[in-house]
Amino acid sequence: MRIDIISCVPNLLDSPFSHSILQRANDKSLSEVHVHDLRKYAVDKHGHIDDYAYGHGAGMVIMCDPIFNCINDLKKEREYQEVIYMTPDGEVFNQQIANHLSISCENIIILCGHYKGIDQRVRDEIITREISIGDYVLSGGELAAAVVTDAIIRLLPGVLGDETSALTDSFQDGLLAPPVYTRPKEWNGKQVPDILLSGHESKIDEWRLEESMSRTKERRPDLWNNYINSQPEAKPKKK
Numbered sequence: 001m002r003i004d005i006i007s008c009v010p011n012l013l014d015s016p017f018s019h020s021i022l023q024r025a026n027d028k029s030l031s032e033v034h035v036h037d038l039r040k041y042a043v044d045k046h047g048h049i050d051d052y053a054y055g056h057g058a059g060m061v062i063m064c065d066p067i068f069n070c071i072n073d074l075k076k077e078r079e080y081q082e083v084i085y086m087t088p089d090g091e092v093f094n095q096q097i098a099n100h101l102s103i104s105c106e107n108i109i110i111l112c113g114h115y116k117g118i119d120q121r122v123r124d125e126i127i128t129r130e131i132s133i134g135d136y137v138l139s140g141g142e143l144a145a146a147v148v149t150d151a152i153i154r155l156l157p158g159v160l161g162d163e164t165s166a167l168t169d170s171f172q173d174g175l176l177a178p179p180v181y182t183r184p185k186e187w188n189g190k191q192v193p194d195i196l197l198s199g200h201e202s203k204i205d206e207w208r209l210e211e212s213m214s215r216t217k218e219r220r221p222d223l224w225n226n227y228i229n230s231q232p233e234a235k236p237k238k239k
């Protein structure tokens with residue numbers, strides 16, 4: 001998979017993709033991330049990419065042409081399945097969207113907003129999907145783009161060492177992940193639960209499911225309701 005991120009502050013994205021799992025994905029040629037400086041596509045000799053918003057009120061808006069020209073250049077080289085715009089008024093990102101993008105896309109463009117955002121006509125004409133990473137406003141879309149990129153790339157087959165580990169992440173089955181423990185067996189007077197030391201795999205799986213369910217019910221009633229409603233109804237027992 002290839003992800004092209006377009007930003008007017010590309011330095012903000014200097015390092016998130018050069019460490020740990022994303023670096024490994026790149027080394028194994030499973031993914032590549034390219035960051036493009038929108039300022040290189042400025043249309044006037046002063047290097048402007050933004051201008052005052054029409055109507056009254058403060059705030060600069062990124063102009064259509066720099067974005068259009070940058071995306072057009074990329075599209076000349078390859079086909080993109082999605083052109084995503086990071087914005088607080090987009091669809092709220094979640095694991096289902098990450099799964100979908102990692103399965104269905106070979107090439108993705110992610111455009112980061114800044115200032116008051118981008119001209120609406122670009123959103124209408126070129127953007128295929130608008131994503132928010134939560135109900136708060138960041139200074140720009142760069143950190144949000146890094147979040148989305150990480151969540152997608154770690155799901156690509158071969159990226160995680162143990163192929164099953166993404167399947168046991170929080171949210172994959174609609175529940176939060178259960179607690180985990182490592183050595184020592186006793187720390188600060190607290191013990192690792194006996195069941196995890198029992199070697200009894202099916203009982204451990206049962207315990208984990210119970211823990212996931214109680215954690216989800218307590219911390220995320222919204223997810224818990226969805227989970228309950230998505231379970232097939234228990235069949236009435238025959239007399």
Ligand code: ADE
Nearest residue numbers: 086087132133137138144
């Ligand atoms: N840009 C600014 N805030 C954002 C958010 N919450 N999600 C995505 N992009 C953003």
